Amino acid sequence: MPSPNGHGPVMADVARLAGVSHQTVSRVLNGHPNVRDATRERVRAAIEELGYRRNSSARALVTRRTNVLGVIAVDTTLYGPASTLFGLEQAARAAGYFVSIVSLKSGDTVSLAPAIGYLAEQSIEGLVLITPKRVTAESLAALPETLPVVAVEGGQAPDIPVVCVDQFTGAVTATRHLLDLGHRTVWHVSGPAGWLEAEGRIQGWRSALRAAGAAAPDPVPGDWTPRSGYAAGLRLARDPEVTAVFVANDQMALGVLRAFSEAGVRVPDDVSVVGFDDIPEAEFFTPPLTTVWQDFTQVGERSIEVLLEQIDGAAGRGGDPARVVVPTRLAVRASTARAARSRRDQGGTRQ
Amino acid sequence: MPSPNGHGPVMADVARLAGVSHQTVSRVLNGHPNVRDATRERVRAAIEELGYRRNSSARALVTRRTNVLGVIAVDTTLYGPASTLFGLEQAARAAGYFVSIVSLKSGDTVSLAPAIGYLAEQSIEGLVLITPKRVTAESLAALPETLPVVAVEGGQAPDIPVVCVDQFTGAVTATRHLLDLGHRTVWHVSGPAGWLEAEGRIQGWRSALRAAGAAAPDPVPGDWTPRSGYAAGLRLARDPEVTAVFVANDQMALGVLRAFSEAGVRVPDDVSVVGFDDIPEAEFFTPPLTTVWQDFTQVGERSIEVLLEQIDGAAGRGGDPARVVVPTRLAVRASTARAARSRRDQGGTRQ
DNA sequence: GGCTACATTGTTAGCGCTAACATCTCTCCC
DNA sequence: GGGAGAGATGTTAGCGCTAACAATGTAGCC
Numbered sequence: 100m101p102s103p104n105g106h107g108p109v110m111a112d113v114a115r116l117a118g119v120s121h122q123t124v125s126r127v128l129n130g131h132p133n134v135r136d137a138t139r140e141r142v143r144a145a146i147e148e149l150g151y152r153r154n155s156s157a158r159a160l161v162t163r164r165t166n167v168l169g170v171i172a173v174d175t176t177l178y179g180p181a182s183t184l185f186g187l188e189q190a191a192r193a194a195g196y197f198v199s200i201v202s203l204k205s206g207d208t209v210s211l212a213p214a215i216g217y218l219a220e221q222s223i224e225g226l227v228l229i230t231p232k233r234v235t236a237e238s239l240a241a242l243p244e245t246l247p248v249v250a251v252e253g254g255q256a257p258d259i260p261v262v263c264v265d266q267f268t269g270a271v272t273a274t275r276h277l278l279d280l281g282h283r284t285v286w287h288v289s290g291p292a293g294w295l296e297a298e299g300r301i302q303g304w305r306s307a308l309r310a311a312g313a314a315a316p317d318p319v320p321g322d323w324t325p326r327s328g329y330a331a332g333l334r335l336a337r338d339p340e341v342t343a344v345f346v347a348n349d350q351m352a353l354g355v356l357r358a359f360s361e362a363g364v365r366v367p368d369d370v371s372v373v374g375f376d377d378i379p380e381a382e383f384f385t386p387p388l389t390t391v392w393q394d395f396t397q398v399g400e401r402s403i404e405v406l407l408e409q410i411d412g413a414a415g416r417g418g419d420p421a422r423v424v425v426p427t428r429l430a431v432r433a434s435t436a437r438a439a440r441s442r443r444d445q446g447g448t449r450q
Numbered sequence: 451m452p453s454p455n456g457h458g459p460v461m462a463d464v465a466r467l468a469g470v471s472h473q474t475v476s477r478v479l480n481g482h483p484n485v486r487d488a489t490r491e492r493v494r495a496a497i498e499e500l501g502y503r504r505n506s507s508a509r510a511l512v513t514r515r516t517n518v519l520g521v522i523a524v525d526t527t528l529y530g531p532a533s534t535l536f537g538l539e540q541a542a543r544a545a546g547y548f549v550s551i552v553s554l555k556s557g558d559t560v561s562l563a564p565a566i567g568y569l570a571e572q573s574i575e576g577l578v579l580i581t582p583k584r585v586t587a588e589s590l591a592a593l594p595e596t597l598p599v600v601a602v603e604g605g606q607a608p609d610i611p612v613v614c615v616d617q618f619t620g621a622v623t624a625t626r627h628l629l630d631l632g633h634r635t636v637w638h639v640s641g642p643a644g645w646l647e648a649e650g651r652i653q654g655w656r657s658a659l660r661a662a663g664a665a666a667p668d669p670v671p672g673d674w675t676p677r678s679g680y681a682a683g684l685r686l687a688r689d690p691e692v693t694a695v696f697v698a699n700d701q702m703a704l705g706v707l708r709a710f711s712e713a714g715v716r717v718p719d720d721v722s723v724v725g726f727d728d729i730p731e732a733e734f735f736t737p738p739l740t741t742v743w744q745d746f747t748q749v750g751e752r753s754i755e756v757l758l759e760q761i762d763g764a765a766g767r768g769g770d771p772a773r774v775v776v777p778t779r780l781a782v783r784a785s786t787a788r789a790a791r792s793r794r795d796q797g798g799t800r801q
Numbered sequence: 802g803g804c805t806a807c808a809t810t811g812t813t814a815g816c817g818c819t820a821a822c823a824t825c826t827c828t829c830c831c
Numbered sequence: 832g833g834g835a836g837a838g839a840t841g842t843t844a845g846c847g848c849t850a851a852c853a854a855t856g857t858a859g860c861c
Contacts, residue, residue, distance in 0.1 A: 106514065107596075109817060120841050125819060133838055150594075155573045156516065157817035159507035161846045163457065167550070167572075181532040188553045197572055199518070199548050202539045221518075221548055222506045243501075245458075325734040350731060357734040380701060383676035383708040385736045460847060471811050476849060484808055508847035512816045 108149040117145035128153055159222070167197045168406065169223035171214045173230045174205040177323070178378045179296075179348075179395065180229050183251055186399020187227060194407055199223060203230075211238035219243060225406040228253055232294045247409035249402050249421075252296055260409070260421040262402040266296050269391040269427035270303025273345050273373045275311070276389070276429055280371060281438035282343035284313040288331040288355060290347040291322045300347045300375060321347065325354040332358025335370075342370055342438050349374040349381045349390055356384055356434070367436035377430050387432035397425050459500040468496035479504055510573070518548045519757065520574035522565045524581045525556040528674070529729045530647075530699075530746065531580050534602055537750020538578060545758055550574060554581075562589035570594060576757040579604055583645045598760035600753050600772075603647055611760070611772040613753040617647050620742040620778035621654025624696050624724045626662070627740070627780055631722060632789035633694035635664040639682040639706060641698040642673045651698045651726060672698065676705040683709025686721075693721055693789050700725040700732045700741055707735055707785070718787035728781050738783035748776050 114121040119138060126134050127142040134142075145151070159165045168191055175181050188198045199221060201214045211234050218226065224247070228234075231252035239259075242248060252263045277285045287304045290297025301318055308315045319334055321327035328351025335341045336359055346352035352374035359366055366372050366386055374381060374390035381388040401423045408421070465472040470489060477485050478493040485493075496502075510516045519542055523531050539549045550572060552565045562585050569577065575598070579585075582603035590610075593599060603614045628636045638655045641648025652669055659666045670685055672678035679702030686692045687710055697703040703725035710717055717723050717737055725732060725741035732739040752774045759772070 106816095111817085121817090122819080122842080123840060126840090129819085133840085135839065138839080152570055152594075154511070154817050155571060156507045156510035157846090158819075159846095160505070160511055160817080160848085161819045163846080165507060175536050176529065176533050178527065181527050185526050185553050188551060192552065192568070197550050197569075199550050200539060201543065202536050217543070218548075219503055220506060243503075325731050329734055353731050354734045357736060357738075360736050380676050380704050380731060383680055383705045385708055385711050387708075457846095462847085472847090473812080473849080474810060477810090480849085484810085486809065489809080505847050508816090509849075510816095511818085511847080512849045514816080 108151045109154070110151070113142065113145045113149055113151045116149065117141045165222045165224055166195060167199050167221060167223050168403075169218035169221065169226045170198055170200045171203065171211055171218070171226065171228050171230060172200060173203050173232065175200075175202045175229075178350075179376060179393070180231075182395035183229055183398050183402075186396040187229075187251075187402055188399070189396075190400040190403035194403060196224070196403075205232075210235045212241040215241040219246075225249070225410050227251060227402055227406060228259075231296050232291075247406055249405045249409075251398060251402050258420055260405050260423075262398055262405055262421075262423040263299075263425065264296075264393045264398060265424045265426050266299030267303040267306070269375065269393070269429075270300040270345065271307040272427065272429045273375065273389075273391050274304045274307035276431070277343040277345065277371055277373060277435060278307065278311045278313065280343070280435060282371065283438070284308060284316065285343045285345050286316050286335055286341050287318040288321050288328060288335075288344060288346040288351055289318040290351075291320070294323075297347055300345075304345055321351045321354075323348055323350060325350045325357070327351060328354025329358045331355060333362065335359075336362035336364045343372075343435075344370060345373045345375075347375055349376040349378045349384075349388060352388055352390070352434075353380075353384055356386075356388070360385070366434050368439075371435040371438070373435060381430075382432060384434070386434045389432045389435040390430055392428045392430050394425050394427075401425065459502045460505070461502070464493065464496045464500055464502045467500065468492045516548075516573045516575055517546060518550050518572060518574050519576045519578060519754075520569035520572065521549055521551045521578045522554065522562055522569070522581060523551060524554050524583065526551075526553045526580075529701075530727060530744070531582075533746035534580055534749050534753075537747040538580075538602075538753055539750070540747075541751040541754035545754060547575070547754075556583075561586045563592040566592040570597075576600070576761050578602060578753055578757060579610075582647050583642075598757055600756045600760075602749060602753050609771055611756050611774075613749055613756055613772075613774040614650075614776065615647075615744045615746075615749060616775045616777050617650025618654040618657070620726065620744070620780075621651040621696065622658040623778065623780045624726065624740075624742050625655045625658035627782070628694040628696065628722055628724060628786065629658065629662050629664065631694070631786060633722065634789070635659060635667065636694045636696050637667050637686055637692050638669040639672050639679060639686075639695060639697040639702055640669040641702075642671070645674075648698055651696075655696055672702045672705075674699055674701060676701045676708070678702060679705025680709045682706060684713065686710075687713035687715045694723075694786075695721060696724045696726075698726055700727045700729045700735075700739060703739055703741070703785075704731075704735055707737075707739070711736070717785050719790075722786040722789070724786060732781075733783060735785070737785050740783045740786040741781055743779045743781050745776050745778075752776065 110121045110124050113124045124142050127139050172180050172184055191198045226246055226248045228250045248259050250259050250261045253261045274285050289301050305315050319331040321331050332355035346355050364370055374388045377390045377392035381390050405421045461472045461475050464475045475493050478490050523535055526532050542549045577597055577599045579601045599610050601610050601612045604612045625636050640652050656666050670682040672682050683706035697706055715721055725739045728741045728743035732741050756772050
């Protein structure tokens with residue numbers, strides 16, 4: 100009877116079986132060097148025989164380290180957040196941390212306070228916010244002052260480190276690609292107000308147009324869903340001036356393509372379309388979508404790096420918060436083409 | 451100086467400030483009834499003032515409850531697993547549990563043993579497997595005998611409870627929908643071998659064909675990606691006998707649509723296509739895709755239910771494992787239509 | 802008034818582990 | 832051969848909390 104308490108073996112049980120003290124077992128478990136090989140082997144064998152697993156709570160209690168990172172993520176069914184979370188978890192695990200997740204539905208205003216309070220109960224060592232929209236100020240007040248934090252796609256507050264994709268340059272590249280193809284200007288279907296990614300893409304788009312001396316039409320607002328892209332597409336299809344559209348994400352671009360197709364607007368002959376995200380489906384849209392690729396894996400990895408720096412530095416926050424910007428890449432496919440002088444020059448009705 | 455140790459306040463600090471014993475603080479925190487209202491208020495105020503948070507490790511150590519569930523998930527960037535995970539987390543949080551996740555890349559053979567070992571270190575109270583492929587036997591051997599487990603889309607082993615979508619009936623419904631439209635038979639683009647979902651859909655498809663007395667062509671194998679669907683689509687486009695295709699997921703269906711479009715095969719005029727999953731994009735494919743909708747939210751909720759039953763019942767495994775089957779629904783859109791007598795009857799070349 | 806019953810609070814003893822210190826056992830070298 | 836020094840192991844004292852029990856106070860009732 101190795102475990103007299105009925106709760107699975109504890110360190111003392113292993114110690115007894117191996118004929119050593121529990122502290123020696125602890126040393127073996129923690130890779131302490133000063134243990135004789137023969138002893139180490141005996142302890143290992145005893146651990147194996149009993150199927151012993153160390154009690155993480157007891158360990159955390161005394162070391163004050165839980166090895167748990169918290170993640171608060173909005174809308175993890177979307178490709179972007181899901182990919183970021185995936186990369187994040189891989190990187191965290193590689194660094195020896197567990198990831199405890201709270202996923203929130205994308206309400207219009209996001210209050211993180213309940214989620215933060217919830218996670219704080221779990222003694223997390225650091226927190227990642229995958230909440231790419233502006234959050235309420237009271238959310239940030241709920242952050243314990245000493246808790247290491249990193250915001251992904253954030254910029255929520257000046258004193259929180261941020262890891263983000265270079266939305267601005269990505270949008271500039273997309274817009275310039277269209278201008279370089281001879282389009283007089285570029286329309287934009289934007290993401291919803293309050294999303295930082297949406298704002299960055301608008302700014303990049305505007306900036307590229309301004310640099311080229313092109314007029315910036317009003318952006319057509321969307322909400323990331325294919326449906327909103329469809330609605331935007333129907334509007335743009337009616338305007339014969341439109342020859343190039345930069346859409347703030349691939350899902351909406353799909354809706355735009357669908358609307359154009361229904362309206363008899365040919366892509367890329369009549370109108371060129373560029374998306375953002377490079378979801379796996381984009382290459383197989385009709386036509387295959389030119390879009391901006393984001394390195395979500397790297398975002399995840401860098402986020403963990405930034406967080407671990409704070410944890411290991413034991414510095415908490417304060418000082419100059421890091422700001423890591425991950426570059427994008429334009430994937431050129433068949434949805435963009437050289438501009439005709441105007442849509443009417445193309446002639447030909449559909450099918 | 452409320453916290454003399456430099457590590458944030460502990461229960462004793464709260465007790466001192468409120469003028470009670472630490473045990474009374476504990477009682478307030480745990481909602482014990484026998485505390486005078488005035489005392490409770492004083493304790494609450496002291497907690498508030500100090501910003502006290504209970505140490506979860508200490509609590510877990512003595513209660514032997516961590517309130518943490520582990521999740522091992524494969525390929526969480528796919529819509530299905532991501533949605534399941536999302537529903538799961540919501541349900542777990544509602545039940546007062548944290549969710550600690552390990553996400554694995556979809557290798558060809560999946561060994562869960564390292565992930566299980568990893569999570570076991572964290573003293574989880576239960577484990578959810580979102581690993582919709584057959585896993586190695588050694589994986590299951592790595593499961594601690596007393597750990598409550600539920601498999602989502604699993605059926606990995608006879609003694610593990612399972613919550614799954616009714617793949618079979620979903621596939622039957624999709625296939626019969628096509629047969630009812632007058633198609634002589636239905637081709638199938640399948641998911642990769644080893645995935646239980648893929649197998650369930652093949653079986654449902656075969657069964658529906660058999661029931662209708664239709665011949666079952668060899669399934670065209672895919673791997674869930676749009677690219678593989680595209681390849682399958684090119685093959686099917688060459689065969690003029692093909693008038694109806696049931697594709698095992700929407701992403702591959704997208705590839706099929708793309709291939710058909712390139713090959714001049716019109717959907718639904720020449721060929722009808724049905725997908726599986728009902729991803730948000732499906733409605734905006736060209737043409738909008740008829741597909742099988744799955745209730746991932748319910749899958750998540752039911753999984754947590756099954757798991758909590760085991761935890762609360764303290765029964766561990768054994769006995770008749772639960773098997774919960776969540777129904778599907780066919781979303782009929784524009785990619786399916788009544789069969790012509792043969793593809794040649796349709797006439798008309800493209801564009 | 803005194804005794805019972807119960808509500809309220811305090812005291813004590815661990816949960817299983819690690820850190821710090823104490824102890825013991827070897828070498829090694831003059 | 833004996834003392835220094837290092838390596839290997841054991842002993843002790845908590846980490847912060849909850850459970851069990853003990854000790855109060857407080858009505859209620861004959």
